[in-house]
Amino acid sequence: MLTIIALTVLGVVILAEGMLGKKSWHLPTILVGLLVALVLALYGWNRNLHYYNSMLVVDNTSIAFSSVLIFTTFIIFMFAGHYYKDVVRPLDDIYAILIFALAGSVMMTNFGNLIILFLGIETLSIALYVLAGSHKEAITSNEATLKYFLMGSFLSGFLLFGIALLYGASGSLNMDEISRYTLREAGHLSPIFRTGLFLVIIGLAFKIAIVPFHFWAPDVYEGTPTLLTAFMATVVKVASIVALFRLFSNCFSSIREIWEPTLWILAVLTILVGNFTGIYQPNLKRMLAYSSISHSGYMMLAVLAFSARSSGSLLLYAAAYSVATVTAFGILILIRGAKGNDLYTSFEGIAKKNPLEAVCLTIALLSLTGIPPLAGFMAKYYLFTTALEQGYLWLVILAVSGSAISVAYYFKPIVAMYLKEGDGIKLEAGFAFKTHLIFLTILTLVLGLLPVFLINLL
Amino acid sequence: MNYELRMINLIINLIPLFPLLGFLILGLGFNRIPAKVASVVGPGTVLLSFAGSLIVFFHLLSGHGTGGSGRIVTTLFNWISFSGFTISFSFLMDPLSLLMLLVITGVGFLIHLYSVGYMKGDQGYNRFFAYMNLFVFFMLLLVMGAGYVMMFIGWEGVGLCSYLLIGFWFKNQEFNNAAKKAFIMNRIGDLGFLLGIFLLFTTFGSLNYLDIFGQVKELNPGTGVLTVITLLLFAGAVGKSAQIPLFTWLPDAMAGPTPVSALIHAATMVTAGVYMVARSNILFVLAPATMTVVAVTGLATVLFAASIAIFQNDIKKILAYSTISQLGYMFVALGMGAFTGAMFHLATHAFFKALLFLAAGSVIHALGGEQDIRKMGGLGPSINKTRWVFLIGTIAISGIPPFSGFFSKDEILSHLFNRSSILYIFALAGAIMTSFYMFRLYYLTFHGKFRGTAEQKHHLHESPSVMLLPLFILAGLSIAGGVINLPAFMNGSAWLQSFLAPVFSDALPFLKPPEFEPGPGLEWLLVAISVVCVVCVIPVAYLWYVLSQEEERKEPLWQSFLRKIPANKYYIDELYDTLFVRPVMSLSKGFHEIGEKKIIDRFVDGIGVLVVRTGNTIRYLQTGHVGFYVFMMVAGIIAVLIFNLVI
Amino acid sequence: MNSINASLQFVPISYYLFFCTVLFCIGVTGVLIKRNALLILMSVELMINSINLLLAAFSTYLNDPAGQIFVFFIMVVAAAEVAIGLAIIVVIYRTTHSIDIDILNKLKW
């Protein structure tokens, strides 16, 4: 609760600064504010607070995830300075909206009532519609925001319809009520409820970009300004998957057999389509879009194989995935700055002059591939273990084949950087930028070597 | 263990070590140490081991410290040993191995000595002696080893040395091919040998002669496994001793320097097969089927090789084929159970064949490398000493009394006669051929008029004394070598017989007894027959090859056709080439071109291509049209709902 | 209040359900077939309003205000959404002088 308030206030403060024209204050304020929010979030640890007759439920799981979200936003904002360094127009709006979006995502992790879920999603989405189009002059940006908006609002319609049906069937919007209802009616659920259930799934699937509701993702990611794409690919995705996870673990765990097959199929489709389509992409940004799709498929395993340990492994996975992806986007920002595009060809031979950047990107990609001892491997390992525990052997085998395929595209930039000859340009990355990259890389290593911290949290 | 025995053990272990030492010295310093040192070290080490063997020999004769068993076993160390499996590096000294030892080191020393002169000035002088010493070392391991694995070590080792020495002049790829051929053909046999060893181990749980021979007595004759074992072992022997069908490498092996041919390809290595069969006599005796195979193979080789030898024109090749056929005699003897006879012939053959080779070497030396007898002739007067020793060798090999060859061959023949008269007749035919081609060789080389070039004639010279001395000694041995086993009916003591008796004693009872025991009279008769036969072909040879060489040229067509086949060695090489070499080569090509590139690689890459193609197809779903996206999503929604609600 | 509920409950809930579903589907069809961004936006609004109606109906039948409160939230959100949507359409129009959604497919594959 406090977190959300803090974030909202932070957003408002930024706007105020903007009015005062204190452009240079933005980033410091934001970073401090985010830390404060983080602290406030952690303050609720082990307290298990309920607000407004449990419309907001703050338990450890939600705290952990919202911390991850805030932290991810934090590390994204570390790049903001460099990204917007030669933009003259005031940035308070963009920053503020980002913060509001974050607030929305935090709501999505804390909801105890479908209304809050909906509000969170909409806060997030509406903010993102704006952000996606924030690069007004660029036609690609316009296209991105239009596509995102149309499909987004369309699908949130389905979400709402689903919620409405759930409400009608169960007689409440409160999660506990609904779960009690499901327990009661487990055997003979009314078709209304089931329809509602699946419409809700679909609504969330759209946000997570689960195949076949993923079509928006690649285009929107490509069109959106890179920094914000990073936000979409990490915070938004994680928030939505957490929402789904929360919904299922709290409400629908007792009626597994109903949603299991569907999610199974969706997960497999997502993993395969994501990985297959990633292969042929000519540029890194779009490739990352597809990789994010495949990763949401992997995270679906945690939802599917809901067990005592799965929340922990989902947390680890989310963290590992976010860190690695943000790193990759960081390098992407650099390359874009230098070459004006993000085709693989612009990566050729940069390892010579920029060993640090090359190594960071390499490690990030290897982590996404799931090579030990990096974070990505540990995350995948836990995920597969939990899935196998629940007996999803074939799902795991397919997932594994998927990550075998993923090598095909994750290695393209690596090959380009190290093995191809290119114009030996020096990327201009400031000291702060470099240190941040190093920090992220080390984080990837540490998460890989000591995953315990996150696992044992939940 | 008393002092004396410890001394003996030490000496036994030293015997193989001396040549090894020589090898190490010469090998490591081959391009540093001067030739003089090499010519001392090379023969010296062998002489030392000869001395050692003599000591052991007399010690064994005296029978001290052997516990009456007539054998000494010394163990250096456990070579391979882990739970329930031990192969110790140990030597067995018994009459059989001692006989071999004496032959190897004795004849070996003489040949080393000869080489000092023969190889003088060759740029690989030191290397040569290094290889020779290494060979002696391995040969000693072969005969001294106390088990089949030890024998196999030596067995492969001598194969290696023969490879190295055949290809000694490695600038000439022809020689290298010959060397390679020798090694590979040997290895074919060795595979048989190895499998035999495995089967021995799985049957008897040990690979020591004494353990195996101890157990084998319990088995009753003709057991299947014994037959298989012996056949496999014999395969090894066939390869090493150049019997049919693996004999073609030996003539090519003549590419090596002549002393090598004398030592390795006449006196010692090629007889390893004979030694092996003799060593495992009890096994063979208990497998009658194998015995027949051995005998038949041997006899076939005798005739086959002899018939080829008649039509060869290369002095060394003729000797090579004669070696093959003499080895054939030994195998016939073994096959008939005349183990002593075989060993006896082995010994005498070592003497006179070494002599012949060295003499031939001296001839070649005199003619500056000429080996074709058609380009020789009339060399008698100019290199008289060589001519006489060569003649001695020829008489000895032809089996004319009282030369050594006579006694050994006659023992085999009479033994054959007692067993089966058919074999006897064939063997006799072989003997006749032998004396014919040998005298042909002798006459064409030393009689008639010289057919070489003028400047060759000008250069003709007798070899230096360092080469002649070994010749004389060997000549002496070839003359007198027979005495070691004078048969009883000549009031001889049959010393070798009694000396080797302990080795073969276990086997003899299992031999099927001869059809009848010939009296002395019959023995004399047989001797007479064989002598007469071999002697009468000499004038024929003289007539053909000395008096009337012109007619020998223009012969009727059918005759020339008849000579064509054996003259071309019955086209065996060509046969093998088409049967084995070419197929393997084309198979190799096929595997690489089709198996690798077309099938396996294509399949693996195919998967990759498939994945990439799929990716490339799927990605076109991303049309970029919102309308299409929305449509797809709705389709998806409907699918999900139908999947869950209707179905 | 209760009397109103009672009078409303006079109509069976299935009618509302059916009616709203139809309305919703009309909206969906509109989104599917229209190529004009503005019309699509309106169809979406139609969908959302059908949901509002449904929620209201349910809350009446359940005698539970939550649904109707939710409706208010939805209206707010929808308003915001429309505002954003129109803004976006305006921007698009500025750059492409058209609000046909098929004009824009630079981003694909």
Add this chain to the structure above:
Amino acid sequence: MITGILIILPLLFSLVVFSLKDEKWIRRMAVTGSVLEFLVSLYGLFLYSTQCHCQLLLNIGWIESLHISFRFGLDGISLLLVLLTTFLTPLIILSSLDHPYRKPSAFYGLILLMEMAFIGVFSASDGLLFYIFWEMALIPAYFICAVWGGNDRIRITFKFFIYTFTGSLFMLVALIYLYLHTPAPHSFEITYLYAAHLTAPEQIWIFAAFFLAFAIKIPIFPFHSWQPDTYTEAPAGGTMLLAGIMLKMGTYGLIRFVLPICPVALKEWGWIALTLSVIGIIYASVIAIRQSDLKRFIAYVSIAHVGLISAGIFALTPKALEGAVIQMVSHGINITGILIIISLIEKRMKTREIPQIEGMANRAPWLAALFMILLLGSIGLPLTNGFIGEFLLLLGIFERNVWMAAIAGMTIILSAVYMLRMYQRTMLGKLREESPEISDISLAEAVPLIPLVIMVIWIGIFPNFFLQLAEPAIREIMNLIHG
């Protein structure tokens, strides 16, 4: 403790090497590091006693909640392979010192990193650790081959990477599956994995998954198609690491995991693996005969030899296992030696094409002599290391299946054929006029070769030390299979 040092040391040195700039110091540090490592491992050998089976344990808690921890330990087999690694790495580094690699810091750093991974693989007594190090070895290998390799390196090395990586992923699934079937509390510790209760069909699947991973790594016919290309394209040092040490990971894995964990499956389906291995021997040998590129030639030779090793492993007899272990060591030594020689030849003749090389022995007798010894070792001549392995392997296979042994035995003929053919065409004969002026092997070049040659002879004459080192471990594994 010592095991920990063994793993940390190369890592530290590789970091140092990475950070260094001055080429001279890079080389020095690389050599020092690897040699130091070797000495440490020798000390480990000194501490090791052949009596009990697994020792020099190191156990640092890692993820207690899942009973995963840094568990290292050496038994005879692992110790031998660790020694092999630490013995070969310095020689490989030495042999590539005079080669002008660009970015030497990265090159030697990666080699040391790889050494660390190898040692981890060989000493891990925890399934997950094994897997982690297994993959960690792959990354440096990829970069070494891809960055310093030949012209077609990008395609080839990528194929190599994705092929082996795919294989190992299935191993991961199998491992996790095993983990979940270990007696509670689940653990990856090797003994737990051995104790996992599996039904026969489960065992078969596990076997299949492991076999796939290891067969690709070794490689066993028909999973070998990545290997000749990779060996050919990789830089000399890289090929040595791959052929000398890396493929031993596969054979080691077979012994450490497949044999004890799925004996039932082996009894049912082992014959397929055995047959494949034996086919591989003949197939690769026959192909090797006609190869013209020396490195490609060696690649096929290696396939043939490891085919024999894996055949021995699948023969499931103690002798065959002893043979396999000793042969792993011997193969590592021989092939590394031969590869060093090949790099020397290439340095002199500027080519690896056999038809363009002839008569080197005329000018380089010592080179030819060393070559001959290594070659004899690899064709298994008695009193060289190759013979011990081949003899025991064939004997073991013979005990299992006579015909397999007979076919596998063909290798002693075929190896003679291809090896001598190659030797004759490169070393013997007349030196071509057009061929460059070549010199004999220099002392610096001989330094890495001499130890190898000595080992060839030493193992050949005194194999007992090595055999008995491995024996208790092998008895252990045999008990697990049959008990």
